[in-house]
Amino acid sequence: MPKGWQWDPTLYKGAGPHYARGRLPYPSALAERFRLGADLSGAPRLIDVGCGPGTVAVALACLFAEVIGVDPDADMLVEAAGRAAEFGVENVRWVHLRAEALPAGLGHFRYATFAQSFHWMEREVVAEIMFRMIEPGGAFVHVNTAVASSQSPVLPFPSPPRAEIDALIKSYLGEDHRAGQSVLRYGTPDGEARVLVGAGFRPARSVPVKGGDGLERSVGDIISWVLSHSNSAPHLFGDDLARFEDDLRHLLDDASDQGRFSQWAGDVELNFYDRSAERG
Numbered sequence: 001m002p003k004g005w006q007w008d009p010t011l012y013k014g015a016g017p018h019y020a021r022g023r024l025p026y027p028s029a030l031a032e033r034f035r036l037g038a039d040l041s042g043a044p045r046l047i048d049v050g051c052g053p054g055t056v057a058v059a060l061a062c063l064f065a066e067v068i069g070v071d072p073d074a075d076m077l078v079e080a081a082g083r084a085a086e087f088g089v090e091n092v093r094w095v096h097l098r099a100e101a102l103p104a105g106l107g108h109f110r111y112a113t114f115a116q117s118f119h120w121m122e123r124e125v126v127a128e129i130m131f132r133m134i135e136p137g138g139a140f141v142h143v144n145t146a147v148a149s150s151q152s153p154v155l156p157f158p159s160p161p162r163a164e165i166d167a168l169i170k171s172y173l174g175e176d177h178r179a180g181q182s183v184l185r186y187g188t189p190d191g192e193a194r195v196l197v198g199a200g201f202r203p204a205r206s207v208p209v210k211g212g213d214g215l216e217r218s219v220g221d222i223i224s225w226v227l228s229h230s231n232s233a234p235h236l237f238g239d240d241l242a243r244f245e246d247d248l249r250h251l252l253d254d255a256s257d258q259g260r261f262s263q264w265a266g267d268v269e270l271n272f273y274d275r276s277a278e279r280g
Ligand SMILES: C[S@@+](CC[C@H](N)C(=O)[O-])C[C@H]1O[C@@H](n2cnc3c(N)ncnc32)[C@H](O)[C@@H]1O
Pocket: 007, 011, 012, 049, 050, 051, 052, 053, 054, 055, 056, 070, 071, 072, 073, 076, 097, 098, 099, 100, 114, 115, 116, 117, 120, 121, 122
């Protein structure tokens, strides 16, 4: 959990409906690359913790007999169910829960995935719970999106004007980095390897996944991208939300003659922290 920060259920309030449209997709090779690092014999189960709108759970469902996505944000789970239906995925179940409240009778799993979520949790507590929930021979898989890029594509449209967007957010919400009802003074923690090895998992085996091509994005996509982040989630703007969206739209209209932007979904790393029979 971030130092000096207090978790509460409003962390992503209102962001769910913007997530699928706004966030950059995971590489399409995610499942194929996961298969390379995994033992999928028998009828393996996956738990995706902090599943949000089901992005990773739905992408990996083809590899598993059963998938459970867990998230404490009910709106995210509505999006996740919609996504599963859209892709015709039927072997996935969504559970409204904080990771700290596991195992909650959900049983054992071959793999657990954590994608852009572990840093929000009581990491030592959750790592200990996961050591008990993951079968020997399975792994805790940390999906790392903060990977140095292996390509630098030439993109046809401008990037979203990050500095101006941040300044606009601050003009509404103040200088502090907001997250839920609390303020994130020291950012979110990294160093998950120390926590996971401390809980008994083996040091990570890393499977790289190459990012996709540059994406063409509309003004509406970029507005959703902004509203999908915890520090600029819709609930933070209260009654000023419509005014903020108008200001953001004007800023983006001014930043691109054609009303189009380019963004590039970078590389990802699947870090498999194996769970052997004995603590490492
Ligand atoms: C940045 S989103 C990532 C969503 C999805 N895993 C993905 O990669 O697209 C972070 C998610 O973690 C969830 N989350 C935050 N704190 C959590 C906790 N203590 N237990 C479980 N999930 C949590 C949030 O509700 C949110 O849906």
